[in-house]
Amino acid sequence: MSAWEDTKHVDAVLQALDIRLDGTPAAASSAKRYRRVLNVVLRYAIRQNVLADNPLPKGRDENAAPKTSGAVDKRSLLNPGQAAALLVWIASRPRTGHRLTAFFATLSYAGLRPEEAVALRVEDAVLPSTGWGELRVHTAAPEVSKQWMDDSETHETRDLKGRASGDTRTVSVHPALTWILHTLVTQDQLTAGSLFFPGEKGGLLAGSVYRQAWDKARKAILTEHEYRSPVGKRVYDLRHTCLTTWLNHGIPPAQVAEWAGNSVPVLLSTYARCITGQTVELQQRIEGPQKLPGVSLAPGPRGSLSPPLPRAPGRAR
Incomplete structure (x- = not known):
């Protein structure tokens, strides 16, 4: 541990965290995560009196972690035609x-995270034969590497992301998704306690299965240029497309955040670059209020303002 007292060793470690094993730069999000983990380890060493203080540089430094952006790349969003063709x-x-x-329609219409949809059971849904339904989301089952588990399971049951333990959120279900899920329950003869989307051998649906299916669909439906582009590259992009659609069609951010399971600040910082279609209306709202009555700022002859601004009364020429 005494090696941490030499700044050249600290710098070497920080540089190594930013590089993959093949020598190429690591993703900014990965590098930042590795640094957070390292910081936790060093703080633990301080509590155990192994280190006197944290050797990592503080404040702005040439070895600072790469900047990351949580904003959604607008290029990753699917248009309705692409989404429909992929689902078909x-x-x-x-x-x-x-x-x-x-499963994919649940992400596309209700904006669920994949790990939330995987854990969804029939008893968590209200599905009328027609019209709007409702999903009551209360559990997530993200995939975890087997080396971190005490058993052979690859999923871990957790509470909802960013929510208190045992918290539930309610999501409105589009009539199209209501019909799809209603049909699925009938076709597969699902009962109240059944998973909506089990794997082929029962149990939770594996991420490798739905990711592989999605990649094959993209390759079959999209053009070669679109397939190589970010459009719908991740299954998670279905959720991004859904939330962006809600925002672009005037659903209040507070309501979108409630359905999506986000806070309003996180929602706006994530999707601000994707909000479109309201520019003309917003421009019309401010066009009138920003006019200066009786004043034209268009340049006249010789670069002067035309007409001239009015003079104060009684002022000498």
């Missing part, structure tokens, strides 16, 4: 195509 292609897959289609 997935529905044509044998055996599990109808189930995977319903």
Whole structure:
């Protein structure tokens, strides 16, 4: 541990965290996460009296962590035609195509996170035969590497992200998704305690399965240029597209945040670059109030303002 007292060793470690094993730069988000983990380890060493203080540089430094952006890349969003074509292609897959289609539709219409949709059960849904339904989301099942688990499971049951323990959020279900889920319950003869989207062998749906299906659908439906682009590259982009659609069609951010399970500040910072379609209306709102009555600022002859600004009364020429 005495090596940490030499700044050249500290700098070497920080530089190594920013580089992958093949020598290429690591993603900014990865490098930042590694530094956070290192900082936790060093703080633990201080509490155990192994180190006197934290050797990592403070404030602005040439070895500072790379900047990351939490904003959604607008290029990753799917248009309605692309989303529909991808879902139709997935529905044509044998055996599990109808189930995977319903899984992706839940992300696309209700904005659920993949780990939330994986854990969704029939008893968590209100599905009328027609019209709007409701999902009561209260559990997430993210994938975790087996080396961190006490058993052979690859999913860990957790509370909702950013919510208190045991908290539940309610999401309105678009009529199209209501019909899809209602049909799935009937076709697969699901009961109240059944998972909506189980794996082929039962249990939770594996991320490798739905990611592989999504990649095959993109390759089959999108053009070569679109496939190489960020459009819909991640399954999570279905959620991004859904939330952006809600915001762009005038749903108040507070309501979108409630349905999505985000705070309003996080929602706006994440999707601010994707909000479109309201520019003309907003311009019209401020066009009148920003006019200066009786004054034109258009340049006249010789670069002077025309007409001249009015003079104060009684002022000498």
